[in-house]
Amino acid sequence: MALAGVVVLSLLAGAAVNYLADVLPHAARGPICLQCGERLSAADYFRWWQPCPHCGRRRWRHGVVLALMAAAGAGLWLSPPKWGFWAVWVVVVYALAVVVMDVEHRLILHSVSSAGALLGLALGAWRHGWAATLLGGVSGAGVMLALFFLGNGYALWKARRAGEPPPEEPALGFGDVTLMGGLGLLLGWPGVWAGLTFAVLLGGAFSVLFLLYGLLRWRRWRLDAYIPYGPFLVLGALAVIWLAK
Template sequence: MDISLLVPVLFGWIAGLFINYASDVLPITRQFSQPACANCQTAFSWTEYLTLRACHHCRTRRSLRTWIVQFATVASILYLWLYPPNGLGLLLSLIVLTYFGIITVIDLEHRLILHPTSAFGAILGLIAGTYLHSRINDNGLLIGLGMSLLGGLFGFGVMFVLYQIGALVARMRARRMQAAGQPDDEEEALGGGDVYLLGVLGLMLGWPFIFNAFIIGVISGGLISLLFIIALFVQRRYSSEALMTFIPYGPYFILGAMYVLFL
């Protein structure tokens, strides 16, 4: 075995630990706080936490997600090490991938895209997008910055319009349910956090790459939703409400962005 492969494995493991840590504490305390057991809330010691041991108080093991994240991150970093992306370079790719990991896990577990992570993402996106586009055809920094901003504007703008349409549909639906004497369940097809996420991805990918990522996100999200609806049909649990069920679109757009950036 090539001994130098230990470098990406080590970096991947550390990035995985950070993704798990941020996903554990940020949605709960909104800051980088002392991690605590998800079951009994007893605080972990850092050694305990970082070596992925079970809770010393209630013996609850670390979640399956913890292990999936650790190994998926190592595999991704190993892939980037062996097949370096021609645009971003290794260091920026590592940071972007870690960021994507945190957003994806928090969105899947809490259906939440936090504003501070979006703000951090906007800065990271501007740096990554400018770097990427300044190197294409030797564009230089200024054109690179312009392409990044244009991408951010497209991502934010398209999602903002879709969000407004979604809000309108939700209002009409609430009125219909009220008229039928049912309580409004405040379902929302498209979370407001997705608007910021698409802005961040737009800055990161720049124009026109954000367009490709957007299309991939919409198609893959739509396909998975379709499979979900078919599964409900087969189980005879289909209702018109199932169609409106909140789908976290964020991970699909991140999937699209990763495809464009790294593959």
């Protein structure tokens, strides 16, 4: 019975993630189709497996998020990690919201990273105490801030040398800086370094696979392709607290 309750609660959380990911980046006031942005009635919105009445496309991301949340909830309940079921469950919900929005919109909203900072502060202080938590947050934000200036400085320099206008979209957004600050609070010191290491390994492995895919698909190295960093940062943090002993 308890397991069924956890799965139902996880499905509700997954529905909330879907709704926020549809509404927040569009600043919409009600349910909309994530494919075409048209308003949907509550009944149409709820039936994500039906084609959208405006564009005819199916919102399969809703199903993926619900399935992932149900699986994660059941898995955490059956084998609770060291941090306990609820703490990790809440972080999974947050991580999923960040991943969906960053992949779909290349965007980490301030409201989302602020919510993550509050969550990281509360859970971090509980797990590591205030000093280690704050040091973790400062380190996480500091590392990303350094990368932010280095990466965007390099992009500017490259564009100037080629006589081109500066790139419109920064390689690394400021959202990544605030996101990693919140994750640093969550992981504390020295856990923040484990989280960053996982993120670099995951991001590196993904980039190599993506380059190989590009080579097979388009017969060239797609070095210019945009890869969002947010998902790797949250997955790295999640890996650290999931594997914590």
